[in-house]
Amino acid sequence: MSPAPRITLYDTTLRDGTQGEGINFSVLDKLRIAEKLDAFGMHYIEGGWPGSNPKDAAFFEEARRHSFRHARLAAFGSTRRANVPVEQDPQIALLLDARTPVVTIFGKSWRLHVTEVLGINPAENRAMIRDSVQHLKRHGRETVYDAEHFFDGYKDDAEHALGTLASAHEGGADLLVLCDTNGGCLPDEVEAIFRAATAHLPAARLGIHTHNDCGLGVANALAAVRAGAVQVQGTINGYGERTGNCNLTTLVPCLQAKMGLQVVADLPQLTELAFFVAELANCPHDPRAPFVGSTAFAHKGGVHVHAVQKLARSYEHMDPAAVGNRQHILVSELSGQSNVLAKTRALGLDLAKGGPEVTALLAEIKRLEKEGYEFEAAEASFELLVRRRLGLHQPLFTLQEYHCNYRRTGNRLYETCEATVKLRVGNTHEYTVAEGDGPVNALDAALRKALRPFYPAIDGIALHDYKVRIIDSHQATAARTRVLIVTSDGYKAWSTVGVSGNIIEASWLALIDGIEYKLADSVPTTH
Ligand SMILES: [Zn+2]
Incomplete structure (x- = not known):
């Protein structure tokens, strides 16, 4: 001890x-x-x-x-x-x-x-x-x-x-x-x-x-x-x-x-902890927070960038890695790589530093982060992202179409939404309709109905929590929505994330990750 x-x-x-x-x-x-x-x-x-x-x-x-x-x-x-x-x-x-x-x-x-x-x-x-x-x-x-x-x-x-x-x-x-x-x-x-x-x-x-x-x-x-x-x-x-x-x-x-x-x-866990709690609190994380903010070790000025590349401590009061943060400069790929490597190692995957998989994965993560994704509190979506990129994930189904409606006529608000889902599992086509308390609930019900015959285990998992965050709120026209969903099987809970300009699509992305994550290794039953 x-x-x-x-x-x-x-x-x-x-x-x-x-x-x-x-x-x-x-x-x-x-x-x-x-x-x-x-x-x-x-x-x-x-x-x-x-x-x-x-x-x-x-x-x-x-x-x-x-x-x-x-x-x-x-x-x-x-x-x-x-x-x-x-x-x-x-x-x-x-x-x-x-x-x-x-x-x-x-x-x-x-x-x-x-x-x-x-x-x-x-x-x-x-x-x-x-x-x-x-x-x-x-x-x-x-x-x-x-x-x-x-x-x-x-x-x-x-x-x-x-x-x-x-x-x-x-x-x-x-x-x-x-x-x-x-x-x-x-x-x-x-x-x-x-x-x-x-x-x-x-x-x-x-x-x-x-x-x-x-x-x-x-x-x-x-x-x-x-x-x-x-x-x-x-x-x-x-x-x-x-x-x-x-x-x-x-x-x-x-x-x-x-x-x-x-x-x-474990001080290097600090930045992730700060983001994790911010996501669960549904509060935007403060970019200027000391040590853990996304700009805490960011360098923009040309002279500074040049200097920190030569010698990080010339413009940094400490090594950002000590608190799990990283230097943010476009050219600084190395620290980003070590982050990804640490996470993939935790998933039991041994990828080579500087190898093509890591480079491609890092580029994909950066693209998604730019779109508004945050993976700190969505470990299941992160794992799926890695597995998909590496060809280790077999999708449960292929979506052809989903549709949902929500109606208000005059003063009458229709409480019940209807959703339809059209998808393919292997060579079988499914087309289901379901009702729900809102569009997301209706989509969840229609999706479950379509998948149940192939993956009966879907009945053992349920949507546990649903959080919505509008990002880029300073540019109202370009606002995007990030949805964080917690799914649980009664023993374990896991989080998934979806981002889109449309709240329904963002919810859908988070919803299917929540299901795919749990049923990832299931083989569909034929019927
Ligand atoms: Zn007090």
Whole structure:
């Protein structure tokens, strides 16, 4: 076993991240993100707040069936309510019901919130913190205490804020996390207050949770690390309320590549992770994001291009490959090749670097990316693309025609759509009609009807999730649609992608990849 890292990472994309406007994850999305975070080497994953919504409780129920290699799963909630014995607090009971190894609870550090907002006295507040931590520890949980508004609270009344922290420590909390909840602090303040808290409780382990309201989420977390923080909380791509949380996709390379603090083993997975989470969040990925943005290592100016080709570090602060990104210059084929080779190797294919297959594949990927394809969150479509290019994939059928209609007459909207599919399997022609709730649903039904006689296994798979993104939205006339579909057989889920100027065609492409991927090795039954 490698020695425990000095700094652990605590990801709250699935809880604090979802407070961000427009960020919404299904239970399946959350599971897939958790798996990806685990593979990346995340130490803690906060899955949600079981007391606040049933979807989060469902996530923990599902997550129990997964075993994570690195990560410990945390459920999030608050301390017990005022004047209620901790054993009788239903929210605390839900936290234990989530049966996670870690429970994180937040409590009030700022006197203003205690007396003005909650309307209770400071002694009861401290009892709430201590009782709750103690109760969770009695139930064998690793307990993280999030000190909400710690920095604002300290500036207002240091003794009070430190007192609440001491209560969590007395209760036996494994970690005390100082939170800049409103995100209004500057790095020098964070560092000084962090040091004061450490001096007050030298035996305690302290972590940091920051927000980006001053554009300093990462800088503030780094300041706390300098002051001795042993854990940093944050989110992928900085998703979160208002201007977001501490962005882990910026923080991790700063810690690891700049400060020499080993935190994760697989830093080169970082860029893919950032894109993956962006796709599932259905958010456009920020091209200018530090380290992981598509332009983070892009060179356009002639002199720069010339110089970086000679010596990359002349205009690059680090090797982009260290974070899984690449230098973007038209002539730089080599880094692109290594990316493709790494992925094809993962599929068990041994292609020669510089060989004609890799060159052709890379050209095809670049063409598709230009059209608007993203393969980071569509691993099944990527695999099919490679297999098709190499002649390793036998298509299940040949499409001759599909058609679907959707009608509105006057005020009447026809809810049901009808679709027809004309295709050939071997020498047999099929022509089917089906109805559905919308055009995609109708097409899916007609396609299944046509394929079922040949591939009965098609009944074991179902469309699980469907996401639509308009790309090139700045040029409205040329807008294209990217559809991401998740198909599942009840055990495993896989993602596919389709891009077109037409939403139906984009959906169709993603739909057939979803089916082809699963049934790829099936031999059609004759009938
Ligand atoms: Zn927060």
